[in-house]
Amino acid sequence: MIIFTLLLISVLVAACGNGESDSVEGVTEASADTGETKKLRISLGLNDKTPLYKSSEKFKELVEEKTDSLNVEIYHSGQLADDRSAIEMLQFGTLDITIPSTAPFTSFVPEYGVFDLPFTLKNTDVVDKVLQGKIGDELAEKASEQGVKQLAWWENGFRQLTNSKKSIKKLDDLNGLKVRTMENDIHLGAWKAMGANPTPMAFTELFTAMQQKTVDGQENPYPTILLEKYPEVQKYVTETNHIYSPFIFLISQKTWDGLTEEQQEIVESAALEAGEHNRKLSRETAASALEELKGQMEYSKVSDAELEKFRGAVKPVIEKYKESIGQDFVEKYLNEVNNAE
Ligand code: TK8
Numbered sequence: 001m002i003i004f005t006l007l008l009i010s011v012l013v014a015a016c017g018n019g020e021s022d023s024v025e026g027v028t029e030a031s032a033d034t035g036e037t038k039k040l041r042i043s044l045g046l047n048d049k050t051p052l053y054k055s056s057e058k059f060k061e062l063v064e065e066k067t068d069s070l071n072v073e074i075y076h077s078g079q080l081a082d083d084r085s086a087i088e089m090l091q092f093g094t095l096d097i098t099i100p101s102t103a104p105f106t107s108f109v110p111e112y113g114v115f116d117l118p119f120t121l122k123n124t125d126v127v128d129k130v131l132q133g134k135i136g137d138e139l140a141e142k143a144s145e146q147g148v149k150q151l152a153w154w155e156n157g158f159r160q161l162t163n164s165k166k167s168i169k170k171l172d173d174l175n176g177l178k179v180r181t182m183e184n185d186i187h188l189g190a191w192k193a194m195g196a197n198p199t200p201m202a203f204t205e206l207f208t209a210m211q212q213k214t215v216d217g218q219e220n221p222y223p224t225i226l227l228e229k230y231p232e233v234q235k236y237v238t239e240t241n242h243i244y245s246p247f248i249f250l251i252s253q254k255t256w257d258g259l260t261e262e263q264q265e266i267v268e269s270a271a272l273e274a275g276e277h278n279r280k281l282s283r284e285t286a287a288s289a290l291e292e293l294k295g296q297m298e299y300s301k302v303s304d305a306e307l308e309k310f311r312g313a314v315k316p317v318i319e320k321y322k323e324s325i326g327q328d329f330v331e332k333y334l335n336e337v338n339n340a341e
Contacts, residue, residue: 055278062270078204093254103182116186129340151271156245163217222289
């Protein structure tokens with residue numbers, strides 16, 4: 001009997017594996033110097049139809065064609081974590097890469113809040129000059145103080161408003177509208193100042209909240225609105241371009257430090273090259289998504305004259321949050337924006 005029990009225990013232990021070196025999918029993690037393949041896991045909030053996912057596949061292709069020592073695995077639709085939790089996992093070293101919007105990252109590095117100041121970035125030419133300039137480098141520097149390394153700027157895009165209640169043509173139409181915002185005080189303050197009734201919420205909870213009508217609306221770029229299937233739960237789409245959101249390609253400092261110099265060079269150049277691909281794809285998709293959405297939703301565009309009232313409403317919010325972001329940094333950013341225009 002004893003022999004049978006010992007045999008049973010040894011079989012059970014073998015079946016469960018030793019546990020120490022296994023990670024998700026039971027693939028052995030190994031450092032580069034053992035010559036085994038190291039897995040780099042990426043957590044994305046958007047689904048596998050979006051430019052973000054397709055650009056991450058481009059990153060995977062670029063890395064794996066240059067080395068056999070790295071293998072990239074992409075987890076989409078927030079399967080592993082929402083944006084903020086994914087950033088925390090990078091800090092702990094339990095996740096390797098995530099590519100969130102800058103807004104939730106402001107809880108870790110407040111200076112990224114400059115991108116949440118409404119109506120400051122007017123078009124993609126200005127965006128590209130500012131992000132590829134010294135402001136972009138300075139922000140990436142600040143990220144590394146939080147245990148994450150920003151390797152590249154990717155693109156979420158210009159944000160537009162959708163809702164299930166009414167067509168939005170003027171500022172007063174926002175009164176009382178329950179708008180989901182990203183988890184970021186500036187967004188909350190801006191939508192309150194415009195008369196809406198905002199609710200901060202992780203992206204992973206958004207679709208259900210719209211389906212159950214716990215929120216009336218949300219704001220995101222056209223590719224997200226179309227490819228995350230918002231026309232199924234939203235009737236109206238309104239062109240506001242109220243904010244430009246970057247995506248930031250973040251890698252855990254712990255992961256980065258565990259790579260050889262050659263692997264670091266491969267990963268960084270792939271993140272930058274895939275970022276070029278991402279910007280192009282994001283802009284093409286935004287144009288085609290708008291045309292498709294016009295056939296699926298009631299489209300309205302706020303006139304430039306009316307947008308001046310939106311800008312006027314959020315001015316006090318911009319003044320208020322200059323403090324929390326850092327007065328000098330905001331002034332430096334706004335100067336960069338003016339120079340780029
Ligand atoms: C996806 C989010 C999303 C963002 C939001 O992870 O939360 O609305 O625009 O793209 O980062």
